[in-house]
Amino acid sequence: MAVIWNPAIRKFVAVSxxxxxxxxxxxxxxxxxxxxxxIVKITCKDDREDVESVVEVFTLSSRAWRNPGTNLPRKTIKLGLFGSQVVDGCLYWLATDRITTDGGFSFSNIIISFDMTSEEFREVNLPDDLSRLRGTKLSLSKVRESLVVVEDVGHGVEAIWMMDDGVSKSFTKLFTVNFNTPPAQVRRFRGFRKTGEPIIEVVQHNLHGQLVVY
Incomplete structure (x- = not known):
């Protein structure tokens, strides 16, 4: 069950x-x-090497689910399970692409977008340095109305990359955030303010979390 809630008119619709x-x-x-x-629903039928996805779209005006057409992600692409971002009328997910090589196969990180108007999928390639990382090292967020990729560099350091006008492989490294500052024990990146400043959850020794601006 999903709920579409409009706080402006204080009404909601429950969607099965x-x-x-x-x-x-x-x-x-x-x-x-x-x-x-x-609402866009994408389901991989199983975990076979060639993953076949089933795509369904629910529109509030029709109150019904339907298949958007034949423009589906390639079978070798598997979408990540860690949420999506909406930027400029498009949904974005991190994904992995299985690439066949002479020695077997390898995996490359990629971004999949879905245009909410045309209902078409598109592939956005990442820079080589990001495409080769383990998928768990990356996450999506947004600054103002620009898509960003958050790279877990390691040892409490994260790098913020911004996509340039939806162009494949065109990402600019905005800055690096170093979480290793005392006295906090645990730090988690949570997003950005409208001004573009990173929001970080800091857990102190008393285990009480607090949101701070970096």
Whole structure:
């Protein structure tokens, strides 16, 4: 079950989301032309090498689920399970692409976008340094209305990369955040303020979390 809530008019709609599995990915956004809210559901049938995805879109105006068409992610692409971001009318997910090589196969990180108006998927390639990292080292966020990739460099350091106008492989490294500052024990990146400043959750020795601006 999903709930679409409009705080401006204080009304909500409950949406039945069936056949959820551990490989189901959800996203929510609004069509820029019609202002129609949509839920996107992507399910991998199984974990075979060639992953076949099933895509369904729920539109609030129709109160129904439907298949958007034949423009689906390639079978070798598997979407990540750690949430999506909405930027400029498009949904974005991190994903991995299985690449066949002479010695077998390798994996490359990639970003998959879904246009909420045209309902078409597109691939956004990452810079080589990011595409080769383990997928768990990356996450998506946004600064103002720009998509960013957060890279876990290690030892409490994270690098922030911003996509340049939706161009594949065109990412600019904005800055690096060093969480290794006393007296906090645990630090987690939580997002950005509208001004672009990073928001970090800091857990002190008393285990009480606190949000701070870096």
């Amino acid at each position: 989301v069936r056949n959820l599995t551990f490989r189901t990915v959800l996203g929510f956004g609004v069509c820029r032309e019609t202002a129609d809210p949509k």
